[in-house]
Amino acid sequence: MSYETVIGLETHAQLATESKMFCGCPTKFGAKPNTNICPVCTGQPGVLPVTNKKAIELAIKTAIALNCKIEPQSVFARKNYFYPDLPKGYQVSQYELPLATNGHLEIEVGGNIRKIGIIRVHLEEDAGKSIHQGAGRILGSASSLIDYNRTGTPLIEIVSEPDIRSPKEAAVFMQALANLLQYIGVCDAKMEEGSLRCDANLSVRERGSSEFGVRTELKNMNSFKAVEKALLFEEKRHTEVLADGGKISQETRFFDDTTNTTHGMRGKEEAHDYRYFPEPDLVPVAPDKKWVEAIRSALGELPEERKNRFIANHRLSSNDAFLLISQRATADFFEECVILLNKPKIIANWILGDLQAYLNARNLTIKQANFSPVQLVELIQLIDKGTISGKIAKTVLIKVLETGNSVKDVIAESGMTQMSDEGTLVKIVQSVLAANPKQVEQYKAGKTTIIAFLVGQVMKETKGRANPGLANKILKQELDT
Ligand SMILES: [Zn+2]
Incomplete structure (x- = not known):
């Protein structure tokens, strides 16, 4: 049976702003832990967030560059979950009404241009950073430290349509997206440094089927190569399970870049598990049309x-x-x-x-x-x-x-100038002819294409310095007389 792979990518890009999404703390990378924080980004009671205009501008820029429709109104929502690096107990994101929808990005794979759909572009804030002692992840670590410097950093999430058909295409898409974000100055797009991250959904179905197979979500891919490797492993795993008559379970999987394999982390959560609701402390984003047009023309x-x-x-x-x-x-x-x-x-x-x-x-x-x-x-x-x-x-x-x-x-x-002095070249040509009597004989017998070999010998003798046109001409003269 022949299978087809279906991949969709969710990319998070850190916006190149000076300050955070809802407070004035600096976003500068590499500061001492827990120094770029304030009551707003650490979720103290009674504080009020204010949206960073520059972040909205950069998100609109991205949406325009991805050929999206900018929605007249988008609404921030609380995505509720508990994790120590999320001090508020919820992440501010956009859910039902995102900033922009319905765009595309062109990529080039094996000489073909492919158009990958973009479902949506929305704004959100980043969580803090957990540093698990003695292990790369919480599992197997004795204790964890938390740095809240990153908490509240502006992000955009770019969700692709499940239009990608191979791990290679996924890697090319990520690289093209990174190039675009750099090009328009929205994000420095370094996967290795975490300013660009991606989660991938992969499923496999029988070729020709219009229904999607059960998908798994992959996390922790820290480079363009890792995206491809993780998806290659997962594609093979899905195909083998299905070919054996087994079933794939919907889950979130972790990519281990030391073994190039993926491991189940948890059952895949559904959107309703997060109990999204509109953020009451923030006004909707309703960008003025003139402002959007100004951003569009400034993009060039x-x-x-x-x-x-x-x-x-x-x-x-x-x-x-x-x-x-x-x-x-x-x-x-x-x-x-x-x-x-x-x-x-x-x-x-x-x-x-x-x-x-x-x-x-x-x-x-x-x-x-x-x-x-x-x-x-x-x-x-x-x-x-x-x-x-x-x-x-x-x-x-x-x-x-x-x-x-x-x-x-x-x-x-x-001294690499071209040798165009006829007298010198004639001598070299004569010595080449003397050294290759067999080829000369072949030429005289009518196999004139052998001259290319002789030109090559002249080039070799002159370490590539002979003028090839002139060498060819002199060879013919010498051979034909
Ligand atoms: Zn802050």
């Missing part, structure tokens, strides 16, 4: 629009355009290059090829590298002029990136 060009412009104006493939806009700095770099030199396709190839490979291998962003658009354009122009070959240019690029020296200096120091 969004990644999706930029992608479409790259395709229309620079005749890039949708895949290349998508990759360029996935990081704002990369897209900016590309555009600066194109202003200097109108060769968008060649520029895109360099950025997405050798440059990106270098950056990825060192976990660097384009901004952190010793490299400017002027340098890339200079490199491309030197190839065009015939000063260096395309192959040598790749070596020059790496040297420039490694040393931070100018393109010209790197070329001058290493």
